[in-house]
Amino acid sequence: MRVRATRSALLAVALAGCAPQMAATSDTPVHHPDQQVMPVDPVGIRPIPAIPIALRGCWQTDAPLDPEEPGAAHRLIVTATSIEQQYPGKPPILATAEFVERVTARLIEGRFTAVDSSGPMTVATSLSLLDSSTLRRQEGDAGSEHYYRCGAEG
DSSP states (O other): OHHHHHHHHHHHHHHHHHOSSOOOOTTSOOOOOOOOOOOSOTTOOSSOOOOOGGGOEEEEEOOOSSTTSOOOOEEEEEOSSEEEEEOTTSOOEEEEEEEEEEEETTEEEEEEEEEETTEEEEEEEEEEEEETTEEEEEOGGGOEEEEEETTSOO
């Protein structure tokens, strides 16, 4: 019985050392560490540059030929400060830059995000003009999609 009580006492002492906080009474001042704020754009260019003129305008893509492949026909409306995805029968998704890492006359890299009912979502990590009529939108590890100008035959 005495061995069991000793083990219980040792176990209680060991577990007390693992507790995240000590118990406090109403007389004990409680000190909480200041909350750290993580930077949104640790490597971004400030102020955020405009999307290059060559990338702006209306772009569209067709549904994949293989019905097993994910994706749907939709449009991108690219302005100086935003990317809007328009899917038929759905509300538009409006994304703005969280940060931009690189910009040229035919490319912008960074993170463009939108907020929907489930929270923030990445819409693009890069927009680039492959030739005069083909825009590539990359979405990080999700791959990329190619677009052609609205009204142009693809």
